[in-house]
Amino acid sequence: MGIGDKISNAVNEAKGKVKEAAGDATDNERLEAEGVGDQVEANAKQAVEKGKDAWNDATK
Numbered sequence: 617m618g619i620g621d622k623i624s625n626a627v628n629e630a631k632g633k634v635k636e637a638a639g640d641a642t643d644n645e646r647l648e649a650e651g652v653g654d655q656v657e658a659n660a661k662q663a664v665e666k667g668k669d670a671w672n673d674a675t676k
Contacts, residue, residue: 621661625665632655632658639651
């Protein structure tokens, strides 16, 4: 996984956590759910990139 991808995914995950916390603090269920969704998306991208890294390491 490229460093740019790692940073981008980490930033997106952090943004999701902030949205979730803000939604929870303001009783805004839509914002909270959006934050959780952002985190899930970032984690899925990280998992795909880790799988690619593992594949590349195994085939070297």
